[in-house]
Amino acid sequence: MQTIISISELSKTYAGGFAALKQVSLDIRRGEIFALLGPNGAGKTTLISIVCGLVTPSTGRVTVDGHDIIDDYRAARAMIGLVPQELTTDAFESVWNTVSFSRGLFGKPARPGYIEQLLKDLSLWDKKDAKLMMLSGGMKRRVLIAKALSHEPRILFLDEPTAGVDVELRRDMWQLVRRLRDTGVTVILTTHYIEEAEEMADRVGVISKGALILVEEKAALMQKLGGKQLTLQLQTALQAIPPALARYGLRLAKGGAELIYAYDGEGEETAIVDLLQELSAVGIGFSDLHTTQRSLEDIFVSLVAEPASAPQRMGEVS
Amino acid sequence: MNWHAVRAIYLFEMARTRRTLLQSVLAPVISTTLYFVVFGSAIGGYIPEVEGVSYGAFIVPGLIMLSLLTQSVSNASFAIFFPKFTRSIYELLSAPVSHFEIVLSYVGAAATKSVLLSLIILATASVFVPFRIEHPLWMLFFLVLTALTFSMLGFILGIWADNFEKLQLVPLLIITPLTFLGGSFYSIDMLPPAWQTVSLLNPVVYLVSAFRWSFYGSADVAVGVSLAMALLFLAVFVAIVMWMFRTGYRLKP
Ligand SMILES: Nc1ncnc2c1ncn2[C@@H]1O[C@H](COP(=O)(O)OP(=O)(O)OP(=O)(O)O)[C@@H](O)[C@H]1O
Numbered sequence: 001m002q003t004i005i006s007i008s009e010l011s012k013t014y015a016g017g018f019a020a021l022k023q024v025s026l027d028i029r030r031g032e033i034f035a036l037l038g039p040n041g042a043g044k045t046t047l048i049s050i051v052c053g054l055v056t057p058s059t060g061r062v063t064v065d066g067h068d069i070i071d072d073y074r075a076a077r078a079m080i081g082l083v084p085q086e087l088t089t090d091a092f093e094s095v096w097n098t099v100s101f102s103r104g105l106f107g108k109p110a111r112p113g114y115i116e117q118l119l120k121d122l123s124l125w126d127k128k129d130a131k132l133m134m135l136s137g138g139m140k141r142r143v144l145i146a147k148a149l150s151h152e153p154r155i156l157f158l159d160e161p162t163a164g165v166d167v168e169l170r171r172d173m174w175q176l177v178r179r180l181r182d183t184g185v186t187v188i189l190t191t192h193y194i195e196e197a198e199e200m201a202d203r204v205g206v207i208s209k210g211a212l213i214l215v216e217e218k219a220a221l222m223q224k225l226g227g228k229q230l231t232l233q234l235q236t237a238l239q240a241i242p243p244a245l246a247r248y249g250l251r252l253a254k255g256g257a258e259l260i261y262a263y264d265g266e267g268e269e270t271a272i273v274d275l276l277q278e279l280s281a282v283g284i285g286f287s288d289l290h291t292t293q294r295s296l297e298d299i300f301v302s303l304v305a306e307p308a309s310a311p312q313r314m315g316e317v318s
Numbered sequence: 319m320n321w322h323a324v325r326a327i328y329l330f331e332m333a334r335t336r337r338t339l340l341q342s343v344l345a346p347v348i349s350t351t352l353y354f355v356v357f358g359s360a361i362g363g364y365i366p367e368v369e370g371v372s373y374g375a376f377i378v379p380g381l382i383m384l385s386l387l388t389q390s391v392s393n394a395s396f397a398i399f400f401p402k403f404t405r406s407i408y409e410l411l412s413a414p415v416s417h418f419e420i421v422l423s424y425v426g427a428a429a430t431k432s433v434l435l436s437l438i439i440l441a442t443a444s445v446f447v448p449f450r451i452e453h454p455l456w457m458l459f460f461l462v463l464t465a466l467t468f469s470m471l472g473f474i475l476g477i478w479a480d481n482f483e484k485l486q487l488v489p490l491l492i493i494t495p496l497t498f499l500g501g502s503f504y505s506i507d508m509l510p511p512a513w514q515t516v517s518l519l520n521p522v523v524y525l526v527s528a529f530r531w532s533f534y535g536s537a538d539v540a541v542g543v544s545l546a547m548a549l550l551f552l553a554v555f556v557a558i559v560m561w562m563f564r565t566g567y568r569l570k571p
């Protein structure tokens with residue numbers, strides 16, 4: 001697949017000395033939906049801001065469809081629409097004016113028919129003459145999306161598009177993103193939520209503490225992230241896992257006092273029953289058990305702490 | 319050139335003025351009228367001719383300069399400070415526009431407004447005092463040059479200010495005193511020699527002097543010198559703005 005955005009060894013150290021991005025390299029493919037997943041402060045907004053020209057990179061290089069974002073910023077920026085994380089709008093302008101303004105700003109001649117359709121698609125048409133300050137938060141977010149799409153960009157950045165957004169708008173947003181993708185627009189969105197990445201993305205990048213720690217096809221990642229684990233408190237500690245149980249890929253913890261079974265979220269519950277039966281067959285008793293779903297936080301911790309274990313676990317699953 | 323962008327920003331800024339028409343136009347017109355009533359008519363009656371014209375007529379150029387300077391600075395500073403304050407400036411900074419285009423459209427709009435306002439004040443003044451304009455084209459030239467220069471200064475102020483206090487304090491503490499001390503209401507010749515010399519450090523002196531010359535043909539400072547100084551200020555401000563953009567000063571982290 002063709003690369004549309006190429007980020008190489010991008011670093012950003014803010015004026016205070018804080019390193020918000022560390023040697024990030026990433027290729028975004030033309031026409032894909034790419035989700036950038038990461039906890040607060042991971043550097044998602046910083047990364048997007050550099051590509052869009054809002055933050056000056058410390059080192060590294062970014063090209064957009066072959067255009068360097070600094071040397072050839074006009075060509076690069078003209079292709080990009082950005083929906084920022086914060087709701088930032090001029091208070092006194094009308095919806096129609098502010099969206100038309102954005103189109104002009106990005107160097108496009110007026111095209112009222114297009115803006116009209118855009119506002120209708122975003123359920124903003126009846127608000128076209130309303131002042132921005134009179135709109136609700138969700139409406140403002142739609143306006144920001146309309147502004148970003150006003151100049152028919154080939155690439156759309158959505159920085160946490162569904163933060164503080166109700167279910168209906170979230171569904172609308174996802175539909176919109178899919179429609180855009182169908183017209184060949186590349187969409188890069190950031191999110192804290194695995195579910196959102198799962199719902200929308202073709203590929204997912206995980207960023208933590210300024211480092212891109214993995215980039216993967218969604219399908220592969222979901223298996224890894226969606227996993228659950230069953231923990232058994234054993235009555236007597238084990239030295240080693242009995243060979244008879246090898247096919248479960250079990251693991252011992254707490255010096256053999258806990259037996260851990262990791263399994264896929266879906267469909268593998270039945271395997272638990274088998275496992276428990278086999279345990280009693282080989283005479284391993286347990287006093288308690290619980291299951292946990294690995295939270296995003298856990299995954300970040302494990303990815304950062306033991307990067308080597310990630311591919312290994314992936315191998316088990318597939 | 320991204321003319322669509324220049325046009326969009328320019329018209330957006332002009333639309334902002336239309337929305338606040340009362341505040342933008344009426345306030346300066348009223349305050350100028352008050353100046354004419356108080357200085358021109360009430361006090362001016364006791365003052366003999368200055369440089370060959372009645373005191374009322376003498377202060378016309380100075381008064382226009384006074385509002386031209388303050389309006390240019392406040393228009394331009396607000397125009398760029400406000401989006402910075404609401405953070406909606408992200409859009410401008412992510413748009414395919416050059417620094418030159420940004421300055422051209424914002425400073426152009428601010429200067430347009432203050433020039434229009436000056437012309438309105440000029441018309442208002444003609445109601446109160448008879449005066450002549452000896453060099454109308456030069457008058458317009460100095461009007462535009464000063465509007466551009468001080469809109470540029472306002473633009474710098476708007477980028478620099480990180481809160482509303484700073485935005486308002488600087489015009490109050492620096493621009494207004496410099497204008498009042500810049501010979502708006504008197505001829506520099508009226509000052510004691512030592513103060514005359516000090517006055518020459520005040521950039522506004524040159525602008526007022528040149529502007530008054532375009533009306534009555536006499537000046538405190540040679541017109542050529544004033545013109546050179548005015549262009550010098552413009553060049554300095556342009557250099558500062560370019561530096562701000564190049565380094566991303568208070569615009570891009
Ligand atoms: N202008 C700035 N100056 C200094 N530090 C900054 C600046 N902007 C961001 N940072 C820091 O850089 C780090 C990354 O911030 P960034 O906004 O990119 O994170 P994020 O992944 O978008 O987080 P969130 O999910 O909360 O939006 C944070 O620790 C933040 O405090």
Ligand SMILES: [Mg+2]
Nearest residue numbers: 044045046085
């Ligand atoms: Mg963010």
